[in-house]
Each structure stands twice: as C-alpha cells, then as structure tokens.
Amino acid sequence: MTGDRTTFPTDDTFVSTGVIDSGAQPDRGRHAAVPGEPLLTVSDLRVQFTRGGRRINAVNGLSYEMVPGKMMAIIGESGSGKSVSSRALMGLLPGTAKISGSIRFDGRELIGLDEKELRKLRGGDIAMVFQDPARSLNPTMKIGSQITEAVRAHSDLDKKGAHARAVELLRLVRLPAPERRFHEYPHQLSGGMRQRVMIAIALAGEPRLLIADEATTALDVTTQAQIMELLVELRERLGMAVIMISHDLGLAASYAEDVVVMYAGQAVEHAPVRTLFSNVRMPYTRALLGAIPALDREPHSMLPVTPGQPPDLSALPKGCPFRPRCSNATDKCLEHPPFLEHEPDHWWACWNPAGTELDTAPEITAALTPASATEAAHHSEHDRPEDEGVAR
Amino acid sequence: MTAVEERQQGLPAAPRTPLLKARNLVQEFPVRGAGGVRGGVVHAVSNVSFDVYPGETLGVVGETGSGKSTLARSVIQAPRPKSGEVEFQGKDLMKLRRRDLKQARRQMQMVYQDPFGSLNPRWRIAELVEEPLIGYGEGNATSRKKRVEELLDLVGLDPSQYAKRRPHEISGGQCQRVAIARAIALDPALVICDEAVSSLDVLIQAQVLNLFEKLRRELNLSYLFIAHDLALVKQVSDRVAVMYLGQLAEIGPAEGIYRQPLHPYTSALLDSIPRIDPATGRANKPVSLPGEPPSPVDPPSGCRFRTRCPRAQTKCAEEEPQLVELLPSHQVACHFPLTMAEDELPPRPGGATQAAPTPVTSVA
Numbered sequence: 238m239t240g241d242r243t244t245f246p247t248d249d250t251f252v253s254t255g256v257i258d259s260g261a262q263p264d265r266g267r268h269a270a271v272p273g274e275p276l277l278t279v280s281d282l283r284v285q286f287t288r289g290g291r292r293i294n295a296v297n298g299l300s301y302e303m304v305p306g307k308m309m310a311i312i313g314e315s316g317s318g319k320s321v322s323s324r325a326l327m328g329l330l331p332g333t334a335k336i337s338g339s340i341r342f343d344g345r346e347l348i349g350l351d352e353k354e355l356r357k358l359r360g361g362d363i364a365m366v367f368q369d370p371a372r373s374l375n376p377t378m379k380i381g382s383q384i385t386e387a388v389r390a391h392s393d394l395d396k397k398g399a400h401a402r403a404v405e406l407l408r409l410v411r412l413p414a415p416e417r418r419f420h421e422y423p424h425q426l427s428g429g430m431r432q433r434v435m436i437a438i439a440l441a442g443e444p445r446l447l448i449a450d451e452a453t454t455a456l457d458v459t460t461q462a463q464i465m466e467l468l469v470e471l472r473e474r475l476g477m478a479v480i481m482i483s484h485d486l487g488l489a490a491s492y493a494e495d496v497v498v499m500y501a502g503q504a505v506e507h508a509p510v511r512t513l514f515s516n517v518r519m520p521y522t523r524a525l526l527g528a529i530p531a532l533d534r535e536p537h538s539m540l541p542v543t544p545g546q547p548p549d550l551s552a553l554p555k556g557c558p559f560r561p562r563c564s565n566a567t568d569k570c571l572e573h574p575p576f577l578e579h580e581p582d583h584w585w586a587c588w589n590p591a592g593t594e595l596d597t598a599p600e601i602t603a604a605l606t607p608a609s610a611t612e613a614a615h616h617s618e619h620d621r622p623e624d625e626g627v628a629r
Numbered sequence: 630m631t632a633v634e635e636r637q638q639g640l641p642a643a644p645r646t647p648l649l650k651a652r653n654l655v656q657e658f659p660v661r662g663a664g665g666v667r668g669g670v671v672h673a674v675s676n677v678s679f680d681v682y683p684g685e686t687l688g689v690v691g692e693t694g695s696g697k698s699t700l701a702r703s704v705i706q707a708p709r710p711k712s713g714e715v716e717f718q719g720k721d722l723m724k725l726r727r728r729d730l731k732q733a734r735r736q737m738q739m740v741y742q743d744p745f746g747s748l749n750p751r752w753r754i755a756e757l758v759e760e761p762l763i764g765y766g767e768g769n770a771t772s773r774k775k776r777v778e779e780l781l782d783l784v785g786l787d788p789s790q791y792a793k794r795r796p797h798e799i800s801g802g803q804c805q806r807v808a809i810a811r812a813i814a815l816d817p818a819l820v821i822c823d824e825a826v827s828s829l830d831v832l833i834q835a836q837v838l839n840l841f842e843k844l845r846r847e848l849n850l851s852y853l854f855i856a857h858d859l860a861l862v863k864q865v866s867d868r869v870a871v872m873y874l875g876q877l878a879e880i881g882p883a884e885g886i887y888r889q890p891l892h893p894y895t896s897a898l899l900d901s902i903p904r905i906d907p908a909t910g911r912a913n914k915p916v917s918l919p920g921e922p923p924s925p926v927d928p929p930s931g932c933r934f935r936t937r938c939p940r941a942q943t944k945c946a947e948e949e950p951q952l953v954e955l956l957p958s959h960q961v962a963c964h965f966p967l968t969m970a971e972d973e974l975p976p977r978p979g980g981a982t983q984a985a986p987t988p989v990t991s992v993a
Contacts, residue, residue, distance in 0.1 A: 462917030
C-alpha cells in the first residue's frame with residue numbers, strides 16, 4: 238500500500254497532495270496567477286432561457302471579481318440566479334441558454350470557449366461540488382474507482398499512481414478508514430461521508446477555484462459544520478478560491494470573506510462579510526436578515542414580513558426588481574438602480590438604501606406588532622398580479 | 630411579547646390536563662440485510678414520553694434519522710406504534726377501533742414538508758380544501774363552499790383569485806398555505822407540522838411561520854412542530870424536545886433550552902448553528918460535533934450519544950440515563966449534565982471538551 242506517501246514524482250509534474258507541502262507550489266506548471274490580479278472577473282453576465290415561448294431572464298447583468306484564495310459566498314433565494322450563474326462559469330448550461338457578457342478566468346475568456354477547452358477546465362482549474370451527493374455519485378461504482386477516474390482524467394498517472402493519489406485524496410478530506418472505504422459503494426456511506434467523497438473528486442484536478450453549490454444544504458447542522466470546516470481548511474492548505482452558493486445568510490456570515498447577495502438574477506449588494514452585516518444598505522438584504530428565525534428571539538414573536546413573492550423572471554418589473562416588495566420604494570425606483578461601489582468595497586444597487594432619510598423599514602431587531610405584520614402579508618398577496626403564479 | 634413571556638414562566642403552575650399524552654412510545658421496523666436474509670430492527674423511537682397542553686406548541690428537533698417524523702406518525706397511529714400509550718383528548722388511541730380512530734383523527738391534522746407532493750396536482754385549490762369536509766360529511770355543497778372561502782381567506786389566499794387554480798399554478802409558499810387550510814378545515818385541536826416550512830425560502834418561510842402564529846392565536850391551536858432547525862423551532866415553541874437516535878435527550882421550556890442547555894448534545898447542536906448578530910454584523914464560528922450518528926439498527930449501549938459526547942464516561946456505556954427533572958419543567962437524560970462543572974466530572978483520559986453554550990467569536 239502506497240497510501241502513506243504524501244508526494245510522488247510523475248513524468249512531468251510533481252503532484253502535490255497538500256498533506257504536508259501545504260500549498261508550497263500553487264502554480265503546478267500552469268499559468269501562474271499574477272498577484273493582486275483577480276482570478277475571476279464576471280462582468281455583465283446575462284443568461285436567458287426560452288421555455289414555452291416565454292423568455293426567462295435567469296441572470297441579468299451580474300458582475301463581480303474574485304481574487305485568488307478568497308472564500309466568497311453568493312446568497313439568494315431559489316430562482317435568484319445564483320446556481321445558473323455559477324454553472325455558466327463551468328459551461329454547464331444547456332445549449333438552449335443564451336449567454337452574454339464576459340467571464341474571465343485567469344485572463345482567459347470562458348464564454349464562447351470550445352467544448353474541448355471547457356472539458357479541460359471543468360474539474361481541472363474549476364471544480365464544483367453539488368448539493369445532493371447521493372445523486373452526484375454513480376451508485377453502481379465503488380467510490381474508489383470514481384475518484385481514480387477523476388484523477389486519471391486530469392493527470393498522466395498510471396493505474397497504481399492514480400490509486401495511491403485517490404487514497405490520499407480520501408485522507409485529505411478526512412474520510413475515516415480511507416483504504417477500506419475505497420472499496421465501498423456510495424450507499425454504504427452516510428450523507429456527510431458522501432459529500433466528503435464529492436469534495437475529494439473535485440480536488441482530484443487540483444482546482445484553483447472550487448464552486449460549492451449548496452454543498453451542505455442537504456446535511457444536518459452538525460455535519461454541515463464539519464464539511465464547512467473541511468472546506469475552510471482545504472482552501473487554506475491548497476490555496477484555492479472557493480465560491481459557496483447558499484440560501485443561508487448565517488452560513489455565509491460564519492465562513493465567507495466576501496458576500497454577494499443576488500435577487501432576480503442581479504447582484505444587489507456585495508461587500509466583505511463584516512462590512513455587509515454591520516452596515517446593511519440594501520433593503521432586500523435587510524429583509525433576509527430579519528426573516529431568519531434567530532435563537533435570541535422570543536418564542537411566538539412575529540417575524541418581520543416582506544410581502545409578496547420573488548418576481549416572475551419572464552416578466553420582471555420595471556426598474557428595481559425588488560420595488561414591488563420594498564418598503565423604501567419611491568417613484569425613482571421605476572428607473573433601474575445601478576450597481577455601484579458607493580463606499581469602499583461596499584457595492585449596492587438601490588436608490589433609497591437603508592440608513593438614508595427615505596428609509597422607512599422597521600429596525601430588524603424590532604418586532605412588528607402581530608396584527609400589522611400578518612395584515613401586510615395578506616394584502617400584498619391579494620394585490621399580486623394574476624400571472625405571477627409559478628415562482629418556485 | 631412580555632405577556633407571552635410571563636405566561637411561559639408560569640407554565641407549570643396550572644395543573645392542566647394535557648391534550649396529548651404519550652407514554653413510553655416504542656416504534657421499531659424490521660429491516661432485511663443483504664440478500665434479504667439477516668434481519669435487524671431499526672429502533673426508530675425508543676421509550677419516548679411527552680405531553681402537549683391545549684394551546685401550547687411543542688417543538689421537536691433532531692438530526693436526520695433521529696425518529697422525529699416516526700414519532701409524529703406514531704402519535705396519529707399511522708402506523709400504530711409497537712407499544713406505549715397515546716392519550717388524546719382523554720381517549721387512548723392505541724385501543725380505538727378503526728372507525729373511532731377516524732373520528733379522533735379529525736382533531737389532529739398534519740402538514741407535511743413537500744407542499745407539491747401533498748396536494749393532488751389535478752385538483753383545484755377549492756376542491757383540495759373541500760376534501761376533508763366531504764370526508765367527514767360536513768354540511769352541504771353550499772355551506773362547504775362558504776367554508777372553503779372562509780378557510781382560504783384565513784390562510785391569506787384570496788378565494789376569488791386562487792380557488793380555481795391548480796397546485797402547479799401557485800408557488801411553494803402558497804401551496805403550503807393550501808395544505809394548512811386543509812389541516813384546519815375541521816377545526817382540529819392539534820396540528821402536527823412535520824418540517825412544514827423547511828423547503829421554503831427564508832422570506833416565504835417567515836410569512837408561513839407568522840401564519841402559523843396567527844392561527845394559533847385565533848383558533849387556539851396546539852402544535853407539535855417538528856423541524857431539524859433548532860432556531861426555527863425555538864421561534865414557534867413554548868417547549869422544545871430534543872431527540873437523538875430515537876430517544877428524548879432533553880425536554881424543557883424553549884427559552885431554557887437555549888439559555889441553559891443541559892444535555893451535551895443540545896449544547897453541541899446550538900454551537901453548530903451558524904448565526905449572525907445583526908447589531909454588530911459579527912457571526913459566530915460554528916463548532917462542529919465530531920462523528921456521525923450511529924446506526925439506529927444497532928444503537929450504542931447505555932447512553933446513545935456517548936460515542937460522540939465530549940463528556941462521556943464509562944458509566945455512560947453501562948447505564949442508560951433516564952429523563953430527570955433538573956430545572957423546573959426541564960428534563961434531561963444525561964449522567965453528567967451541563968449543570969455539572971467540568972472539574973466535577975470523574976477523571977478520564979484526555980480529550981476535547983465542550984465549552985460555554987454560545988461562544989460568539991468573530992469571523993477571521
């Protein structure tokens with residue numbers, strides 16, 4: 238068993254396992270990242286699907302930058318375009334999707350890249366971990382062969398070398414008893430262990446960017462903490478950038494350094510995590526924060542309510558997409574608010590942000606009176622236009 | 630909210646008769662091993678007792694596989710538990726015949742997690758809400774129609790807009806409102822919510838939670854509120870029961886469980902929740918609980934949590950802890966509860982220990 242070895246030379250590269258030589262040679266023979274340069278620049282990304290004659294605007298002008306080694310969270314509700322936009326990075330969208338804008342990864346434009354190049358990139362420089370490990374793994378294959386497959390797809394290792402590397406990867410993701418688990422099938426593992434295997438597969442290509450798409454959503458809260466700790470540790474050790482996509486603001490606040498909040502396919506607020514949560518400017522972000530059942534709230538207290546539903550992506554409202562649900566909305570909001578860096582490192586897209594004189598929303602800590610809260614919810618639901626049906 | 634608070638503080642004062650009384654509930658399912666030969670038994674619920682009082686919400690939290698859904702199903706006798714007692718409104722459900730059970734179930738309704746899965750996609754909203762009324766032979770077509778409109782109004786759906794729609798024409802949150810309208814159609818005393826808001830987005834979830842709260846006040850409902858999210862459960866509950874591997878680890882007032890958890894598992898659960906302090910924008914760093922829950926087919930001897938417990942001693946493997954009331958109406962099943970200081974524990978070979986219940990540290 239060669240499992241105890243941590244590094245081994247191959248024909249042309251020196252494979253780092255990250256176990257001992259913690260990110261000592263992050264470039265590994267590929268393009269070295271220029272310090273200070275963003276690893277990933279997404280600008281004005283738009284994705285449009287056509288379904289049943291209706292045009293669905295899944296992503297509407299998303300822009301952000303990411304420097305190497307950062308952990309960034311993209312937060313949003315279902316249908317906010319957080320998953321679609323990250324799938325666009327990987328070229329994983331169906332051919333029917335119309336993609337425009339620009340995604341530059343390491344100085345290379347990814348939109349319009351041919352399939353052959355994309356294949357090299359996927360699982361190589363950019364890897365992804367999905368929400369449901371049970372469905373992402375092949376139930377008829379032993380986990381060992383699934384990892385070995387990924388290892389061999391991205392390196393010139395022979396069978397034996399790939400096997401050793403696969404066991405090392407399992408050890409890297411702290412799967413207990415990796416040599417034994419190597420020969421087991423996915424159904425023999427628990428959800429948390431399966432997600433560890435998925436992460437091992439993602440790491441097989443030594444990615445520089447790992448996208449974790451709701452990677453812990455299906456897991457229990459105690460297991461979630463384990464997997465997040467693992468991701469944080471691996472990021473530091475391997476020096477990769479991580480984009481975590483989540484609907485959970487609390488999770489983002491606890492682990493990410495940067496947070497992008499998305500609504501209706503657009504970034505509406507983007508800031509370092511501390512800045513964002515101590516100085517929320519976008520009314521939508523504030524609504525999200527206020528709606529989380531917090532442990533320090535009184536039992537039976539009413540939650541502050543944001544009326545209505547997320548907009549229909551095939552018929553977006555004029556101007557700011559959050560306008561129909563926003564308590565700060567004015568006539569000005571009929572004009573689309575630009576997404577600008579209003580304060581250093583703090584971007585938002587709002588005409589009447591929180592903390593200005595037009596700000597009418599209640600403080601998130603102040604509980605609404607029960608009657609008015611439910612009333613607001615009702616009326617707005619009644620007022621909703623007829624065609625807003627299928628929102629989820 | 631001070632009135633509510635005060636009422637909770639004085640909770641055990643009035644010797645009220647419980648609406649639902651479960652004693653020593655046991656539910657087990659046989660499983661087949663590889664090839665269908667070697668059988669085992671899943672100990673889904675083992676010896677669980679609890680009460681739900683009129684107008685009260687009892688929250689049940691636990692991880693996947695802790696038996697919380699099985700517990701709910703045992704209460705409504707679908708399927709009947711293996712042993713134990715379920716007394717609901719003074720009737721022993723375990724002994725009821727099928728027809729009497731149907732009448733008893735009229736007073737206890739369920740709301741499930743998947744709003745689309747629990748509604749027939751081919752039916753209109755009005756028909757879906759009318760179904761329970763027909764099932765129990767309520768009124769005639771005209772009075773039922775009126776009642777359906779009343780119910781839809783109550784859950785915040787405009788009957789003129791929504792009555793004629795089908796489930797796929799409305800959103801998940803609205804589907805859940807329809808499911809709630811069905812549940813309250815027969816004026817039940819108890820509504821069992823099994824992860825009823827878990828699949829909803831946070832803003833919609835807040836709307837539905839407020840709806841539950843409004844109905845509780847207006848209709849004087851009792852809830853058995855099951856969820857995996859401790860913060861969510863605490864939001865709606867008077868009392869909270871924490872389940873681990875088919876057993877109750879701790880049961881007590883919602884505030885008490887949060888302010889002073891007694892069981893190491895509850896404390897670990899609290900520590901692993903990521904949360905933000907809205908005032909400062911600082912987040913806590915969740916502390917993970919090592920290991921995975923053991924298999925319910927072959928639970929550990931003694932205390933079932935001992936394999937992951939930072940305070941485990943040899944006694945924990947030998948003797949099964951029983952629920953003991955350590956604080957007023959706050960029971961815990963642990964040999965070495967958290968009221969016992971670290972240094973009072975018998976010495977044991979080194980190892981990590983669980984610190985204060987809520988260490989709030991900032992993000993790096």
